[in-house]
Amino acid sequence: MSISKNSIIPLTIESLSSDGSGVGHYEGKAIFVPATAPGDVLQARIVKDMGRYAFAIVEELQQAASHIEPDCNVYKPCGGCCFRHLTYEQEAQSKQGFVADAFARIGGLQIPVLPILPSSLENRYRNKVQFPVGLDADGHVIAGFYAGRSHRIVPCDDCKLQPTELNQIAAFVCRFMEEHQIPPYQEQTHKGLVRHIFLRKGWHSQEILVCLVINGTSLPHSEQFCEELRQTFPNVTTIVLNVNQQKTNVITGKKNICLFGPGFIRDTLCDVPVQLGPLSFYQVNTPGAEQLYAVAKEFAELEPNDTLLDLYCGMGTIGLSMVKDCKELIGVEIIDEAVNSAKKNAKEMGVHNARFFCADAGKAATQLAEEGLQPDVICLDPPRKGCDQATLDAVIAMAPRRIVMVSCNPATAARDCRYLADHGYVPLKVQPVDLFPRTKHIEAVIALVKQDR
Numbered sequence: 543m544s545i546s547k548n549s550i551i552p553l554t555i556e557s558l559s560s561d562g563s564g565v566g567h568y569e570g571k572a573i574f575v576p577a578t579a580p581g582d583v584l585q586a587r588i589v590k591d592m593g594r595y596a597f598a599i600v601e602e603l604q605q606a607a608s609h610i611e612p613d614c615n616v617y618k619p620c621g622g623c624c625f626r627h628l629t630y631e632q633e634a635q636s637k638q639g640f641v642a643d644a645f646a647r648i649g650g651l652q653i654p655v656l657p658i659l660p661s662s663l664e665n666r667y668r669n670k671v672q673f674p675v676g677l678d679a680d681g682h683v684i685a686g687f688y689a690g691r692s693h694r695i696v697p698c699d700d701c702k703l704q705p706t707e708l709n710q711i712a713a714f715v716c717r718f719m720e721e722h723q724i725p726p727y728q729e730q731t732h733k734g735l736v737r738h739i740f741l742r743k744g745w746h747s748q749e750i751l752v753c754l755v756i757n758g759t760s761l762p763h764s765e766q767f768c769e770e771l772r773q774t775f776p777n778v779t780t781i782v783l784n785v786n787q788q789k790t791n792v793i794t795g796k797k798n799i800c801l802f803g804p805g806f807i808r809d810t811l812c813d814v815p816v817q818l819g820p821l822s823f824y825q826v827n828t829p830g831a832e833q834l835y836a837v838a839k840e841f842a843e844l845e846p847n848d849t850l851l852d853l854y855c856g857m858g859t860i861g862l863s864m865v866k867d868c869k870e871l872i873g874v875e876i877i878d879e880a881v882n883s884a885k886k887n888a889k890e891m892g893v894h895n896a897r898f899f900c901a902d903a904g905k906a907a908t909q910l911a912e913e914g915l916q917p918d919v920i921c922l923d924p925p926r927k928g929c930d931q932a933t934l935d936a937v938i939a940m941a942p943r944r945i946v947m948v949s950c951n952p953a954t955a956a957r958d959c960r961y962l963a964d965h966g967y968v969p970l971k972v973q974p975v976d977l978f979p980r981t982k983h984i985e986a987v988i989a990l991v992k993q994d995r
């Protein structure tokens with residue numbers, strides 16, 4: 543039976559879903575309510591009925607379980623965080639449960655899930671932010687985040703996930719745009735100039751990249767912009783325009799125009815030197831990623847004569863963080879800019895036993911398998927959708943001794959581990975690592991070993 547929008551229903555929250563919402567049942571239907579916790583008794587207002595389940599918001603909280611006061615004034619409208627009404631301990635415990643649940647239910651695998659490694663920082667851990675830019679009802683330029691499941695901008699002047707300096711730079715850009723009547727981009731009309739403010743800050747180096755994603759090829763008053771920005775924020779070492787004139791939800795375009803500095807910042811990750819421009823994938827929580835890579839390295843159990851194949855290698859950081867422990871490293875990645883960075887990073891490290899290819903992981907792995915490559919260890923770090931069949935089949939064909947899977951999506955990781963388990967690989971253990979406190983995201987590392995026949 544469908545429940546009409548805006549109906550008010552009584553609900554008791556029973557558990558947390560993997561997107562951080564509380565879940566209760568009404569007439570057999572699962573109802574998802576953000577910012578609630580197991581034990582809450584409430585009146586809920588239905589926002590959208592999806593058939594077997596529905597989304598709702600809190601109309602009246604009648605009995606609250608253990609909540610804390612969220613430390614952000616746009617917590618509810620902003621779509622970024624979902625755990626700020628719980629303590630970090632409760633959040634970490636829930637995430638542990640999501641990972642265990644994925645492997646047991648989706649993967650059908652009985653493997654030990656080690657206690658989650660929490661992030662050393664609950665807040666201000668991100669090294670990258672992308673603020674959409676728009677106008678508020680009074681015509682002021684605002685930067686913020688999209689409200690959940692929408693493209694409405696919720697202005698946010700102090701996002702707790704970002705370093706304070708990056709929030710201040712966004713405010714500076716909005717002020718500059720207003721003073722010089724530089725219009726923000728409007729999705730509906732495809733008019734206006736500035737679409738996003740894209741910022742990166744090197745965790746160790748403190749260097750800052752400021753990039754404006756624009757629906758055009760130049761920025762009015764750009765010299766003054768660079769001068770004032772650098773004066774106010776001395777850590778800004780490069781300023782870039784990224785051209786995106788497409789009608790698209792994809793944030794960045796392919797072309798960068800450098801206004802100041804080298805077009806990238808420098809930093810290190812597990813002592814691997816990296817150059818970060820606006821386009822490459824890079825882990826957003828540097829200390830968290832260092833923790834994640836340390837686990838991957840431990841699970842790889844490399845020996846000095848080993849060949850390591852790093853599939854979905856991004857700018858090569860996982861493989862390069864272990865390259866001293868093996869004989870040879872081969873990395874495969876689909877984004878050209880990332881592959882070039884991987885090569886540069888290797889060169890800067892003085893590493894001569896590493897090769898990187900720009901290719902689809904499945905195609906490259908199939909070809910390498912056909913050429914008779916027999917890596918001893920394969921590292922897989924796919925995007926959220928997981929590995930495709932071609933990649934998994936080629937990995938199995940190459941018959942490595944060990945496979946280390948690093949994943950940002952426990953559901954697809956569990957599915958892919960099941961496939962590997964059905965084809966001769968025993969999943970030994972799962973280590974959840976929290977790189978994204980206060981949000982629904984979680985990483986996991988899985989060790990798999992070739993079954994003795």
Ligand code: SAH
Pocket residue numbers: 823824825853854855856857858859860874875876877880901902903904923924925
């Ligand atoms: N291992 C890296 C990157 C992991 S994110 C790190 O830790 O930083 C996943 C990476 O997979 C991204 O760099 C993305 O560009 C890449 N990717 C996505 N689809 C791919 C495909 N079909 N083939 C190869 N790489 C792909």
